[in-house]
Amino acid sequence: MIALKQLKQVPAPLSPIAGDVLEGLSRTPKMLSPKLLYDAQGSALFEQITRLPEYYPTRTEAGILTTHAEEICSRLGQEISVSELGAGTATKTRILLRSLLQRQPSVDYFPLDVSDAALQLAKDELERELMAVNVHPHVGDFEDLTFIEHHPPPRLVLYIGSSIGNLEHREAISLLQNIARHLSSGDQLLLGVDLVKDSNVLHAAYNDSAGITASFNKNLLVRINRELGGHFEPDAFSHVSFWNETASRMELHLESTCRQSVRVDALDTTLRFYQGERIHTENSYKYTIECLEDLLQRGGFNVEHTWTDSNCWFAVSLGVV
Ligand code: AVJ
Numbered sequence: 001m002i003a004l005k006q007l008k009q010v011p012a013p014l015s016p017i018a019g020d021v022l023e024g025l026s027r028t029p030k031m032l033s034p035k036l037l038y039d040a041q042g043s044a045l046f047e048q049i050t051r052l053p054e055y056y057p058t059r060t061e062a063g064i065l066t067t068h069a070e071e072i073c074s075r076l077g078q079e080i081s082v083s084e085l086g087a088g089t090a091t092k093t094r095i096l097l098r099s100l101l102q103r104q105p106s107v108d109y110f111p112l113d114v115s116d117a118a119l120q121l122a123k124d125e126l127e128r129e130l131m132a133v134n135v136h137p138h139v140g141d142f143e144d145l146t147f148i149e150h151h152p153p154p155r156l157v158l159y160i161g162s163s164i165g166n167l168e169h170r171e172a173i174s175l176l177q178n179i180a181r182h183l184s185s186g187d188q189l190l191l192g193v194d195l196v197k198d199s200n201v202l203h204a205a206y207n208d209s210a211g212i213t214a215s216f217n218k219n220l221l222v223r224i225n226r227e228l229g230g231h232f233e234p235d236a237f238s239h240v241s242f243w244n245e246t247a248s249r250m251e252l253h254l255e256s257t258c259r260q261s262v263r264v265d266a267l268d269t270t271l272r273f274y275q276g277e278r279i280h281t282e283n284s285y286k287y288t289i290e291c292l293e294d295l296l297q298r299g300g301f302n303v304e305h306t307w308t309d310s311n312c313w314f315a316v317s318l319g320v321v
Pocket of ligand 1: 049057161162163165205213216282283284
């Protein structure tokens with residue numbers, strides 16, 4: 001009896017996501033940080049998204065990098081090192097690194113990502129394909145960027161893939177300022193952002209017919225079930241994504257299909273949902289070229305050049321400190 005009582009008093013080891021989940025789901029309206037979407041399963045689902053016919057950003061950006069690789073590299077410093085924020089599996093980065101190796105004998109490449117699995121894949125594939133690239137992976141988020149100072153100058157920081165689209169404008173500006181603070185004069189940033197376009201194109205990209213984006217979104221609930229002893233029924237929520245014109249962003253939500261209560265053991269709480277209640281899970285901001293260049297400027301970079309595709313669907317901009 002006593003042993004059991006003592007056992008009950010031992011707190012379960014708190015998962016690192018507990019605080020974020022409790023905070024977000026206690027708000028009105030409920031929300032969850034988009035960072036939570038990228039566990040191993042979520043990162044794998046995102047990789048699938050990048051190959052969907054409706055999801056244009058990845059292949060459009062890859063097209064821009066392929067078409068302009070030489071010109072981009074000609075604008076970079078001599079014997080640079082490359083750091084990448086949110087590198088993932090670094091598929092698009094290979095285009096640039098390959099081109100860079102025409103100008104310098106080797107490259108030190110420092111990918112940062114929250115997903116250890118993705119980084120390991122990046123390292124294995126890159127070092128097999130491009131022997132002159134030395135990969136130094138770093139698992140972590142963007143809170144502390146001091147490690148950039150340890151990368152050999154002159155530096156190129158890559159922040160491509162429109163990951164900055166997850167951030168509010170003021171968050172995006174302070175992230176760029178934070179990057180700039182750890183760089184030296186002459187160091188450069190290559191930033192990729194998704195552009196404002198026909199809302200039908202946007203809608204299709206986030207509501208794919210194969211339902212992969214829906215699975216990616218619902219994986220949040222699966223993750224809470226696994227890591228926090230949640231009792232979510234993923235199919236009692238539907239994937240909702242729409243263009244918010246006023247805010248210039250795509251929004252992702254999970255909408256409760258019925259009135260329901262969901263117990264989350266590790267948070268020692270029961271969440272209540274009314275029918276139609278939404279959890280806001282992600283924003284994906286879309287820029288105009290003007291807004292993109294303004295963002296770089298406010299972030300502490302001088303814009304050197306901006307490249308786009310023939311549809312003007314995506315833009316890649318080079319800035320210098
Ligand atoms: C990884 C943030 C660039 O905003 O398009 C894709 C994430 N979410 N489909 C994006 C995402 C749903 C993606 N980013």
